[in-house]
Structures are given as C-alpha cells and as structure tokens.
Amino acid sequence: MSGADDPTPNKPDPGSTHRDTRGKNADRPGMPGPAPEERPHPEGRRNSQGIRIDPAVEAEHEPRRATISALVEDEPGVLSRVSGLVSRRQFNIESLTVGPTTVEGHSRITMVVEESDPGIDQIEKQLAKLKPVISVGELHDDAVSAELVLLKVRGEEPDKVHAITEMYGGQTLDAGPRTITVQLTGDEQKIDDAIDAFEQFGIIEIARTGQTALSRGDTQTVPGEEPGTSGEPTSHATDVGETTQQPYHDP
Amino acid sequence: MTTRDEPTDSEETAAATGSADAGEPTHEPPSDAATDGGTAAAEADAAEETTEAAATRTPTTGAESVIAALEAAGAETAFGVQGGAIMPVYDALYASSVHHVTMAHEQGAAHAADAYGVVSGETGVCLATSGPGATNLVTGIADASMDSDALLALTGQVPTELVGNDAFQETDTIGVTAPVTKHNYFASGTDTVGDTVGEAFAYAETGRPGPTLVDLPKDVTLGETDRTPKPPEPPAGAEVDPEADPDAVERAARVIEDAERPLCLFGGGVIKSDAADQACRFAHDHGIPVTTTMPGIGSFPENDPLSLSWAGMHGTGYANMAITHTDCLIAVGTRFDDRLTGGIETFAPEAEVIHIDIDPAEISKNVHADHPLIGDAGSVLEQLIAAIDDDPDAEAWRDRCADWKEEYPMTYAMPEDEPLKPQFVVEAFDEATDDDTIVTTGVGQHQMWAAQFWTYTEPRTWVSSHGLGTMGYGVPAAVGARLAADTAGDTDRDVVCFDGDGSFLMTIQELSVAVREDLDITFAVLNNEYIGMVRQWQDAFFEGRHMASEYEWMPEFDKLAEAFGAKGWAVSEYDAVADTIEAALAYDGPSVIDFRIDPAENVYPMVPSGGANGKFALSEEQL
C-alpha cells in the first residue's frame, strides 16, 4: 500500500491536465436538504453598519464631523502607531495635531474626523487599545478649538493685505517687496473666511496646523484627565466601553 | 511516542561537565559568573531584587536578562532559527531551562509557537534574527493577530548605532510588525531589556490575547548588566475588569428569558477564557441551542443534543438556519468575521444581539450589539447564569433546530466509480482516535472537511488558521501542538495534521524538525493535486477555468516523508484507509499518509461570500 509499490516514475501526466471537474460537479447531487428557495427566510434586515432596521425606513448613520482628543505617552513611534491605525482602518481624518502637555512624557493628539457615529465609536475604541494611549474622548460641540495658519500672499498691495490681516486679528510675520506672510489663528469658520478674503491677493503658499481643541469650562477634555504638573501623572483611564455606545443606540 | 523528559544537550553539558569543564567559558551558567566576578555589593543588590518568580541567577548581559525574563514568565519552550543579530540571545539560551526547538523556517517557528500557545493556554515564544529572520516571522505573527493568540516574538536587530543606516540584515521590524502586533517594543537599554521582555510576554496574554514583539539590538543584548528583571507584568491599564456592568447583565437576562428562539454563538474567546464549562452550563441550564464559530470549535461538545455545530460559510445547514431565524443571539467571544456572518444585511436579521466580549472595540464593530457585556467570557457567563430567573420558553425552537438537523444532514456520497472521499478519511481518523486528540490543518477544502466531519468535544483540540487563512499552518502547528502536549506530560495524546497537498508543500520542510525531535505526529495529506478550494470557486464562479489551480504534478509524499526520515504511506482505496490509519497512529514518530482523494470533491454547504447564511448552497447548481 506504500507508494513505493508503484514502479512508474512520478512524472507529470499530460492527460491529467484540465480535468473537467466542473462538469463532474454540476452532475453531482450535492448534500441533501431543501434548496435555498424552498426554505423560509426572515423578513428582517440589517443595514451595512450591522444595525437592525425597518426595511421601509433604511436608516444609516450619516457621517458627521467630530473632534477626538487623545492623551498619549510620548514614546517613540506613537504618532506612527496612531496614523497607521487611522489609515489601516480607513478612518476618514481631516487633521491631526500633536504636542506636549504639562505632564512630562505625555502628549495630546487632537484629531478631526468625518465619520458616522459607529465609525467615531470605533476610532475611539481602537485608539484606546493602543498601548501608549492613556485616554480618549470625543469633544462636545461647545469645545474651544483653534488652528494656526501661515499665509504667503503677493506683496503688491501691502495696505490692503494689512487691513485684512487686522480685520481677522492676524499678525504680519514678514513683509517684503514681493511677498507678505501673515499668521492667523481661530476656529474653522474664521480661518475659512480669512482664507477667502486673502484669495484676492493671490495666495502663494499656505501652511496649516489643523484644529486643536480643549473642552470648555470644568469638563475634562479626555475621560479621567486630571490637571497635572510635571512629574505628576494624569490618571490612567482607558475604559471607553459602554458609555460611548449610547449615542446611536436607537437607530 | 515522544517525550521531552530527557535532558537537552545544553542541560546535559551543564550537568555533566559542570561549568569549570565546559568547553567555552562563555557557556558557564551565569550564576557562577556572577559569583566569580561580581562584587559583594552587586550580589547583595541582586539578592534583594530577586523575587520568587524570577530566576535564581543574576544575569550578566542583556541577553541573559532576556532569558531570565522568559524563565520568570514560565516559558518552557521556544521555537526559532539562529542568526547574527540574535546570537547573543541564543547563547544565553545555552544554559537555560527553556527548551529550544530549531525550526526549518521562521514562519514555522511562529506557527509552532502560536499552536503551542493554543494548546497550552500560555504565551508561545518564537525567536528570529534581524532582517529576513524577522520578515519570515511576519506571516505567523499576522496569523496570531487575526486569531487573537498569545505569542511573543523576539527578533534580533542590528546594533542601535547602525539602525537607520540600511545595515546588513536591517529591517524596520517595528514598522513592519506594528499593524500585526498588539504592541511591539524596541529594546532601548541593557538594564531594562529583561523588564521589557517580561512585560511583552505578560501583555500578549492579558485581556484579549494577541502577539507582541521585542526587537533586540545586538548592543543591547551583548551589553553588561547585573539587574534581575522585574517579574513579568502587563503594562499599566492593560488589565480588564472581568465582570460586565451588572445592570447591563440584568437587562440581557430579561431579554433571554423573554426570547422564543434563543441561540448561543460561542467564539474563540470562550476557549481563550477557559470558559467551556461555563458555556456548557449556560446552554444546559436554560435549554438554549448552541452554534460555534470556527475558532470556537471545541468550546461546546458537538455530540451534545443542543449542539448545532459551527456556522458560517461552510458551516452546517442547521447552524446557518438557526442563526438566520433566532430572535436572541447570545454571542460570546466572537468578532463577527465576514466568513461567519455572510452579508451583514441578512445576518441574524431578527435577533436582539447580546454580545459578550473582553475587547470593547469588538462591540458593534460589524454587528450592532443591543446588549454589550464587556468582560471575560467565563465571568460574564457566570453573571448571566446567576441573573436568569426563568428559562426561555424555547421548546418549539429546540424542536425546530432538531428538525433542521434532520433536514440538512452532513453526509456525503461514496459512489463506486468515484475516487476516495476525503470526508471518509476524516471520519475514519476521528473513529480511530480519542476525544482529546489535537487536530491541526492547513487552509483550503481539507481544512473544512476536517472541521465538518470530525466531532470535536473538547477545547484546545482544534488548532487551525482562521482569520488569516494561512496555507502551510498545519505542519508547524502540529510540531507546536505536539511539544505543548508533551511538555504537559500528555505524551499519549494524539496529534493529527490534516493538510492539503498545496498547503503541505508550503511548510513541508518542518517535517525535518518532527523527525529530528522525534515527534509523534500523524500527517494526513488529503491530496487532490489541486489548489482545491480555488478550483471549487473557479468551477462555481469562473466558468471552470482552472487558472493556476492545478498542480498537474505532485511529488510522492510518502516517499518524500521517507526521505525526511519519517514513515510514509500512500492510500487510494477505501479498504486500506482504516488499517493505514492504525499503522500510522501506532508508529512512534512522525508519519505521513498521502491520501489520493477525489479531485472533484467540493465542500458543502456553502454560503457564497457576502450571501445570506440561510441561503447556503448544497450543490454547485445552487450557487
């Protein structure tokens, strides 16, 4: 019964190529049981987000803009871990800023994303799973946020540029015969308006930091965050579990 | 039969010759070195730092501290391949209690360590050198990541000062493995490298298990230290509360009580949490039928009257009917992979979903959880058992499930004019072996037949590549599984690897390890001379154009086995199946049976990708 019994050398058998297994299988009866169309099928459905729906209504969560803040340990590679996660899971991200906090070794990452509620929930939970991430939270609508923009425009009309810069509370950082560079800060609306206004001079170059944000008043920016001073760690709160379920519990 | 009781070469050397006679001074046990060379102060320090868990000797180098950390973590076995950048670590293994198994290929090392972890319930350990060694590990690490298996990979790296210079055998291992690890660490100092390795080992098995990696630059492992590593502990914040929110448990309990068509879906998390007992009790106490996922095979005895076996693409018809019609799905430790759910729109479309999982990110990732219960599977099932006052009134539902079992039996035809059927081979093996037999597989049709036609009754007996679907997993996994069973003293336990001819060829070189280590494993190649699963899809969806799925020529595996030093048989007749299986199982060492099976045989039932589970096809015509 050993293969050694077979004296023929084990060579390719040209006759064996392109065996028509398809024909063979189409003829075969397969497994017993009622065919798909003979079976009962339920009426219910889920949407593409896996939520049970009334087929008549067909509601899906629309994407919305959200600001997510994450407190992270400032170890090498933390930014690449965060950005790798975002790209790997195809999260739609508009901006990401990062910088140190008052606590040595901790940084804050602020992300503006455009996602549906389940997507935002996933971003928060997946971020929370990264080891260097201490705590994550979405900021409320009333959070304070700002972006810094550097704009380089043509220098032909310095007075007009100056006036617009004043109007948006900006600062002139560099003014030469050919170009003027100004700095603007503000929330998204203000920056958008200002850029529109500068358009008339011809914007040569632009550099934007992306929005960074803190929660308003007493509210913590990320869950469990405590006012820290250098050397005094903020608390470790990693649980973003059950609470973040709520916003889209009822489709 | 194989035992690893006999001392390894290194132990022998150390024991027989003593350190004074050892050929090379560098191979002296570190304790002696410390006593000889260390100052009294250093010794006192070391003694203070030594914890009960930690090794009794003080390391002298970073590499020794790596090994001390492994020993302190309880690692008994490691799988790997030597190479320049990892040599200091291997040198430190010379005097270690950790048994090292040299594999033929690093991918094999990662799979073996993964399977070792699956069977033993402990973190598996693999080692590789920098560059190609590390990249060869990647498939195995990705496999462990997808299946949430606790695995620690230790990779050598070029010396720190050369990192970033494209030095010989340099790869950005941290960058390459970041997406497929739970976390990876670049060891930055000789004094802390042991702590890092201990943490990585512990982290791999904390919460939801997964692979971790420590990249070890050669200067860090060669550097001197006298610090004993801290006892292995996961990083701060990694520990998870095993219990779910009690209010959520109460609400879920009411839903279960009120259900008319309740169904359990046990995933791999039940096995990882060692919660098979609780899972069994939960289903029995409340009379709830059970399906499992593929990784969940073994979490509930498939011969139990409540068992509907596993659901999904090639799951049983009755499991897929039940999952389609349930009104209350109690899903435990599953991530609702698309091979399980089919099209999400039609997945358990009328079920309120109670989802127990240790990873909050799995809640509502794919299927919305009406009642998320975040915690350890075993603990939360206990909570639920305590919270349910009245059993659901599910008699009619149980009857319906039983009817489906009759309507869609898992059978196959054996016409005389057709070659040997693979299903028959799987059943014959099941019959010839005990319940605790460990089955490993490659990926393809044979994997599905092994899952469908073997009746699994115990956790940690089904060892396969699910999420990544890695052809070639079977052989090295069998090596790891065998070592795990032997290390636990279960030398009588059988290990059977069902492999496809294609999968077998991907990692066949690990047979050399099975022979060298004298591992009692039976390899059953279900040889259809095809990339069978691909051929099945081509017949169904590509009008039978067999592009690159026919091998046209296959080596004779029985002879190949003999050339490796294993025992080999080839079988093509039904009459020879039982006897050959008996002979192979009786053979004390690795053996290979090349079963020449029907190349035209297909796997059914089948839910086409993205299709409705309840519309599974029973024949090609229905696809």
Ligand SMILES: Cc1ncc(C[n+]2csc(CCOP(=O)(O)OP(=O)(O)O)c2C)c(N)n1
């Ligand atoms: C590493 C790898 N490459 C390719 C595939 C795609 N693939 C899935 S099943 C399959 C066929 C496997 O053939 P074989 O091992 O002979 O098993 P059979 O299906 O014939 O039982 C292939 C190529 C895979 N899963 N893994």
